[in-house]
Amino acid sequence: MTTTIVSADLPGQRVSELDNKHVFHSWSAQDLVDALPVSTASGASFTDYEGNTYLDFGSQLVNLNLGHQHPRLVQALQDQAGKLATIQPAFANDARSELARLITEAAPGSLNHVFFTNGGADANEHAVRMARLHTGRKKVMSQYRSYHGATATAISLTGDPRRWPNDPGDPSVVHFFGPYTYRSAFWAGDAEEECQRALQHLEEQIVFEGASTIAAIIIETVVGTNGILVPPEGYLPGVRALCDKYGILYIADEVMTGFGRTGTMFAVENFNVEPDLMTFAKGVNSGYVPLGGVVLSDAVRDTFATTAYPGGLTYSGHPLACAVGVETFAVFKDEHILERTRQLGDEVVAPFLAELVEKYECVGEVRGLGLFWAVELVRDRTTREPLVPFNPNAEENIPMLRIGAACKAAGLWPMIQQNRIHIAPPLIISEKDLRRGLAIIEEAINTAC
Incomplete structure (x- = not known):
């Protein structure tokens, strides 16, 4: 067998083709995977091959604390x-x-x-x-x-x-x-x-x-x-x-x-x-x-x-x-990371999420520390029935899928777990981007709930 070595700098369509053909994805049914090809990233955002940029509100898998491509x-x-x-x-x-x-x-x-x-x-x-x-x-x-x-x-x-x-x-x-x-x-x-x-x-x-x-x-x-x-x-x-x-x-x-x-x-x-x-x-x-x-x-x-x-x-x-x-x-x-994380959590995230509880009946509870928060969504605030059931199937999960799609369409990549939106952006995120991301989440909740 002859193997041809080509440059790793491939167009987005080719990246997707090779991914679908050769990469076995974790926690996934392989024929249902449609992974977004990412071209570049910087700070609290990443960009796909079509030029769409997303705020990374999950820090990838809550690991990218100092953001993408930190020069140091x-x-x-x-x-x-x-x-x-x-x-x-x-x-x-x-x-x-x-x-x-x-x-x-x-x-x-x-x-x-x-x-x-x-x-x-x-x-x-x-x-x-x-x-x-x-x-x-x-x-x-x-x-x-x-x-x-x-x-x-x-x-x-x-x-x-x-x-x-x-x-x-x-x-x-x-x-x-x-x-x-x-x-x-x-x-x-x-x-x-x-x-x-x-x-x-x-x-x-x-x-x-x-x-x-x-x-x-x-x-x-x-x-x-x-x-x-x-x-x-x-x-x-x-x-x-x-x-x-x-x-x-x-x-x-x-x-x-x-x-x-x-x-x-x-x-x-x-x-x-x-x-x-x-x-x-x-x-x-x-x-x-x-x-x-x-x-x-x-x-x-x-x-x-x-x-x-x-x-x-x-x-x-x-x-x-x-x-x-x-x-x-x-x-x-x-960069005073710990101090600014506490400040952003206390002065930006906490009061913003508290307002969501007051404004939307589908927001049952918000909780967190620093830049690690959850918005728990419910069908009924009195009974606390979750917006989607525990371990939902694809059909049951449609309300959360809609919220995720709305966030992505507005330029934010959310972290969604069960009936919750988790907020865990890179700790280096600017206050402006943090507020913009929170506003996108509110609009998605307003649309879906």
Whole structure:
């Protein structure tokens, strides 16, 4: 067979043809995929081959925290490639070592050690493995409303419908209900009651599962694709207390919330809680090169002081990825990313969304922190019936599809999950573009609801 090598700079139609013919897409029925060919991108926007530009209100997959083609991140990548493109993880490397230092200094308490992975799913896999080896126990508890990745144990930890076709998975995973005041599983009347009852439910489940069999509880600090669920005050400290009481490790999944998304470097800072293990990915370098990791407490690290940890990856702490991560910290400092994220969230997003609740009967609730928000749409505000049902089929999902189409037609690429519009633009977005994007979302809601 003769293979002809051609330039990668192809016209849009050819890009689509090759994509349809050769690319196998995740989470998709292959014959129904019609992927938009993207030509260029900059800042908070990307452009297709026909010249249509879209505000990226999902930061791709909530990973592009510093935006498309940030010149300092691109330069860091280029500089590292010219210096040392790759080296295996058994060697020490300056970019890797420096990024580990920066992460541990930003992390709370005794989280002083970093195991680098290629992304968030394998970070969660390794965090669970470390917890099991540290405690000598097997079971891990996670919330039903959660997503922790698509690899073997990570998809078992996941509570949402993406787990179902992959069952039976890891038999040592046990799911529980986390707090969700708007749709309380505990018939709570307010956030305080929801917190108390959710913690009571969790402790009862720990007891009946057998506390001595449970290695860890893993929780997304702010639940991401399953609703942008901000835990009520006291919940995460309550989880920490239960873990201490029963000798269980607390794993904070910060894959989506880490590196500024909620206005703090790590979302746990909002709740004054210190986990035993904390996973990260996505925003650590805005996905310019795949990177993730686990931040370990001193106690967990010391389990492997003289006993080898049975795990590793060829690309653990890849120099290209780590160099961009190091520059990410510098950009956060120089561009005051955390401060402006809090400001935009508090002064622009929160009041705008509060007005939506007042103006539209189909807006049931809005919630979030920093630049991480959800607009929950309902058919009936009194009964709180969702605009589309849980895990809707194509026909049931038509109202949300219409909202998405209206946003795209107006120049915004939305992030839509179930009956919710999620708002998670790059943290570098200008206030003007943020307001423009929010206005587009309001018009789409007004049209569809």
